[in-house]
Amino acid sequence: MTSLIGVTMQLNDQTIDDFARDGATVIRGAFTDWVETLRHGVATNMAQPGPDGKIYRDEKTGGRFLSDYCNWQRIAEYKFFIFQSPVAYIASQLMDTACVRLFHEHVLVKEAQTDIATPWHQDYPYYCIDGNKTVSLWIPLDPVPRDRTVEFVAGSHRTGKYYRPQRFNGQALNENDGLDEIPDIDNRRGDFNIIGWHLSPGDAVAFDYRTIHGAPPNNSNTTGRRAFSLRLVGDEARFRRVDNLVTSPPFSEVKLAHGDPLQGDEFPMLYPPAANQDLG
Template sequence: MTKHLSDDTIQEYRTKGATVLRGVFSDWIGTLADGIAYNMEHPAPNVRNYQSEDGGRFFVDYCNWDRVKEYKDFIFNSDAAEIGAELMGSTSVRLFHEHVLVKTPKTGIPTPWHQDLPYYCLDATQTVSIWIPLDEVPRDRTLEFIAGSHLWGKHYRPQRFDGTALNENDGLEELPDIDGHREDYDIVAWELSPGDALAFDYRTVHGAPANLSATAQRRAFSLRLVGEDATFARREGIVTSPPFPEVTLKHGEPLSGPEFPVLI
């Protein structure tokens, strides 16, 4: 495979749990924009539309790659899988799912601090989310990460993006009050332009501010990839997101099947 990333970028990813990739998907922004436009007009049954008191809309949808041709084109024909392999240090890469998040202007709804892995029917250490903005994202609207939190060895209680718990009695601990004690954490974040991307581990604690701009939207396509150590997880009485109701894998079996195609 062609080497896409510097050793410093890979090292930052593995030590901080997040890094920025400049200009790596500049040729794909139009394709992904067309896909998101189609997706918003034809959402999946599991779509979430969070309405802000200010009139904004936070649109969240996932697992549409097999019916949105632009998503499929990007997933199978871009350099994303090779980039993911370098970051994870994995010889194989499998798609877990894609996730679209759109905050229209005046969306006074933040993305709460959270980890991705506790939401998932998945156990893995080789993971990467590649978050690709289709609009300019200034510092006050970008994702923030707690550097090194992927190495804390903790799984925190998942929340819906409206702040309610996904599972009330899941036995997991609550996240600490990060916003109330920001000085206690190494918070990293980057301004972004279309074509840039953020890459982060599923275990990295992250969140994002509300979009209080009166005119600017924030569209993002997030690609969720896993490496060779990923196994399916079934947790009794626990709702996962995405739900993957058709998957028949048993707990602990290697991730496989048509829902999770091999990319490398």
């Protein structure tokens, strides 16, 4: 499978500036044509979660929160989207990079009546990479009103501060990582510049891996909240492996050493298209 040369979508300067300043921005209608494809992929993913997939349950209603990642090589629709949509070109503009590489995809589904919040966190300290050029594109596959959408602390990507990663059930990923716990943002919302947007299926929210973000429960009685979140990196991304520290995703099979440029089958080059690998 190769990228279509010329699959492009030009962002306006305001969007790029907002991303640089706030560490998060919204891109309306970027992937409307891809919603059905991604919904099919997510249905397969829900039916057959991968080895790292986690399902959290709302004990009262039975509503499920599925969090799963690194399935793009086995789910054809994810692969098709990653290689054929304008997503990598959009990422190159946001990160201002000549090259865009795949890190992984992460799928987060909150069924209707799932009273489970996604805790505030930064993605960067969970990851096995170093690099300043990073972007996730969080693409909702259902309508998401403002009070159920993913939210961001504007500017938190520029502080140089990283907080202790915790699993979505509240357990620390690594007890002794030397990092501080994230502040209690929910009880001090007025102290932070919190931004977020109501979204339609196929919109995208782009954010830097360092930006603090979280998401409320899905308290809708009828509508699920499916999201496909694609993690991309730009030039200079390097593999980071710190002894005795667990990362998420674990990428335990990857043969790279600490400090190696990110490369290999798990992390294909997506942009420019000519540099794209043929993954058959």
